[in-house]
Amino acid sequence: MKRLVQAEEDDPVTKKYLAAALTDASLYIRIGAAFAVPRLLETEQARDILTRRADEIDTGGAAVEAAALAVSLARVGGNGLNVAAALLGSPEREVEAALSGDHDGWVHLLDAKIREHTLPVAAGRVILPLRAATIIGRMEPTDDFSDAPTPGGMTAQMLKSWRGMVTSFGRHSDLDQLLENAFEPVFKALEDHNIAAATQSLVHLAITAPPPWVRIIAHKGLSTLEDSAKPLIKLLQGKSGPRPGLDVVESIRREAGGATLRSLYDPDLLAAFLAVDALRDFSDSGTALELARLSIAGSDQTAARATYAMEGMDAATSLPPAIWLDLNDAARINRVAGNSLIAKLRRTDHGAGLVRIDHRYVLREALG
Secondary structure (H helix, E strand, O other), X not given: OOOOOOOOOOOHHHHHHHHHHOOXXXXXXXXXXXXXXXXXXXXXXXXXXXXXXXXXXXXXXXXXHHHHHHHHHHHOXXXXXXXXXXXXXXXXXXXXXXXXXXXXXXXXXXXXXXXXXXXOHHHHHHHOOHHHHHHHHHOOOOOHHHOOOOHHHHHHHHHHHHHHHHHOOOOXXXXXXXXXXXXXXXHHHHHOOOHHHHHHHHHHHHHHOOOHHHHHHHHHHHOOOOOOHHHHHHHHOOOOOOOOOHHHHHHHHHHOOOOOOHHHHOHHHHHHHHHHHHHOOOOOHHHHHHHHHHHHHOOHHXXXXXXXXXXXXOHXXXXXXXXXXXXXXXXHHHHHHHHHHHHHHHHOOEOOOOEOOOHXXXXXXXXX
16 A cells, blocks of 8 residues: 655655664554554555564563564555464464454454463564554555645545454445445545545544444544644634534444433533544644643643643644743743653553653654
8 A cells, every 4th residue: 555645755764763762772652663663664665664674683681672563564465464363462464364354353362362361561662563454555546636745635535444454354344334424524625625525524423423333433534634734723722613413423422322411411621632632643744833822821621621631642743832831931831831741641552552662762753
């Protein structure tokens, strides 16, 4: 599969630092780098650098790192199977069969290996997305506009990838048709190169669609479109925008196992909650900087929401703007708030509740 976000130019500095980070003394930096490579390098370069690292690693001594490498390799169409097989202590054909079957079969295999004490629990959590990553890595663009690195092409490819991954789980036969109907207006707008209309449709789905998978896929699409964070940030602040109905409340109640969520019956509060949930999928510096500003200088309610959104982002995205604002803000009260925000972000586990990118690496990137 082609990379969703094309680099504007070949950047040897990025490759150099990523190669160094993959062999860093800190386990957290190595894991963070393994997950970052598919996002920051062109597909073939990512596949090459990850394959070379996978050939060097001892799966027995670095299980979580090996799991991260297997997932990232599969994500860029590489062979993560041999790393996964060594990690699970299973023949490659057994792992391949589990990955080729339905999602439950893959989960049952991991569960069995954890119960046998062959697979550490932490490594099991990290390698869980391997089946989804394998599906995405094997996909090829099927539409005319996905070949070009245009905003519409990138968004369409992202939506198609997630729709294919979700429907491959095989749990609901009508899910594919439901997703096709929900996103039809978005694809039509993208084909017409009407990014504003596509953004509006995706925001509407992210806030008002009852099915959780529709909202989740809408988040992924919004994260690829320039300026799409603006209407979500307005909702975060309680300003104008779409409002969810009681059918969304009922859907969330079912997701929560039937818990009573009385506060969510307020459409303004629920819209803000869903907007924050969508913003956690963003990875661009502009959105992170605006959220950091709101976290530090916004009203209590707005600051709390913005901080929660930043806690869901990759540390490589959320920490640099927080540090920059903290260092460049002359107002002492905001410096205190900035220090508090940085402390919260540094305590946050990123990626399956396990992967934390070491702050020394992020500081180098932020401060040069």
